[in-house]
Amino acid sequence: MSYHGGVVIIASWNVNSIRARLEHVTTWLKSRQPDVLLLQELKGTEFPADAFRDLGYEAVAVTQKAYNGVAILSRSPIKTVSTALMGDEADSHARFLETEVNHIRIVNIYLPNGNPPGSENFAYKLAWMDRLERRMRAWRTSEIPVLIGGDFNVIPEDIDCHKPASWIHDALFQPEPRGRFRTMLGLGYTDAFRTLHPTEAGQFTFWDYFRQAFSHNRGIRIDHFLLSPPLAVKLVSCVIDKGPRALEKPSDHTPIVVELDL
DNA sequence: ATGTCAGTCGTAGACTGA
Numbered sequence: 001m002s003y004h005g006g007v008v009i010i011a012s013w014n015v016n017s018i019r020a021r022l023e024h025v026t027t028w029l030k031s032r033q034p035d036v037l038l039l040q041e042l043k044g045t046e047f048p049a050d051a052f053r054d055l056g057y058e059a060v061a062v063t064q065k066a067y068n069g070v071a072i073l074s075r076s077p078i079k080t081v082s083t084a085l086m087g088d089e090a091d092s093h094a095r096f097l098e099t100e101v102n103h104i105r106i107v108n109i110y111l112p113n114g115n116p117p118g119s120e121n122f123a124y125k126l127a128w129m130d131r132l133e134r135r136m137r138a139w140r141t142s143e144i145p146v147l148i149g150g151d152f153n154v155i156p157e158d159i160d161c162h163k164p165a166s167w168i169h170d171a172l173f174q175p176e177p178r179g180r181f182r183t184m185l186g187l188g189y190t191d192a193f194r195t196l197h198p199t200e201a202g203q204f205t206f207w208d209y210f211r212q213a214f215s216h217n218r219g220i221r222i223d224h225f226l227l228s229p230p231l232a233v234k235l236v237s238c239v240i241d242k243g244p245r246a247l248e249k250p251s252d253h254t255p256i257v258v259e260l261d262l
Numbered sequence: 263a264t265g266t267c268a269g270t271c272g273t274a275g276a277c278t279g280a
Contacts, residue, residue, distance in 0.1 A: 016280085017268055041280085043269065066269050067279070113280060121279095153280095208280095210265030252267080252280080 007236065008102075008260045012038040012149040012223055013244075014110070014206075014253035018069070021251055022048055024244055029055050032241070034257065035075050036101060040110040040151045041251075042069025042094075064094040070108045070150070074101050081105070087131035095128075104231070105139060109150040114171035122171050125153070129180040136187055139228065146228040148189070151253065153222055154181045156191065159201050160221035172222060190232035192225040192258045193240070205240055206253045214245055225258045234260045 011034040015021040018039065029037065029052075037057070047061040052073050061071035062083045072078055078099050085096040095110040109132065114125030139146045154177045158164045167173035185191060197203060204219030213219060227235060236259040245254035
């Protein structure tokens with residue numbers, strides 16, 4: 001499939017263990033047939049590349065034991081550009097994968113959660129965002145268009161959670177990460193979902209497992225696609241597919257799907 | 263503080279992270 005003159009579908013899904021969610025992911029791939037799927041929270045060193053190859057997807061995965069882990073599946077060849085976020089040689093978390101697929105820079109991120117606020121985890125999150133911002137500045141000057149997708153672990157605005165009061169003590173809602181997210185938009189990147197649905201409340205990508213959060217739609221929008229200007233003008237649709245969150249044994253996140261007419 | 267789920271270590275259930 002060529003991206004020239006066609007519609008490309010790119011999806012992102014934090015699966016909370018690829019081993020526990022393999023059936024969900026393969027079933028979803030067969031029904032939705034995205035060109036590219038970004039996965040986060042693989043949670044283990046084993047990655048079932050064969051299962052995806054059988055469905056026509058090439059895969060590149062960055063994994064570690066027990067935690068984190070990101071992968072990109074694609075029906076077109078993937079050129080791996082970087083498997084780590086520049087700026088801290090000591091950072092060994094599997095949270096970043098930069099690739100080139102059909103002349104688009106596709107970057108998959110699993111941004112640190114950072115809870116609780118004020119902790120070492122929180123400082124790591126902010127530093128990680130600063131490092132990402134530096135890359136995003138650098139990418140602006142290159143020819144190739146950029147899509148950054150994944151679990152940002154940031155609730156951008158009050159409209160992106162069911163009730164701000166219940167998130168004010170959470171790292172995902174603090175002014176510092178939210179400010180950094182706004183800075184990224186200020187660099188010229190477009191939040192694909194919010195741009196197409198500027199006032200739509202109750203649109204979430206994550207719901208806690210506790211207290212029937214999903215059935216009450218008490219969630220947050222933390223999985224995002226950011227597009228550089230040449231891709232933003234080709235944005236056709238961006239939707240959240242709540243289907244997989246309603247299945248038995250779901251991930252706490254559900255897929256977000258963006259459509260670009262290139 | 264609570265709630266639930268997945269992985270680890272190591273064979274039960276406490277622990278960590280989310």
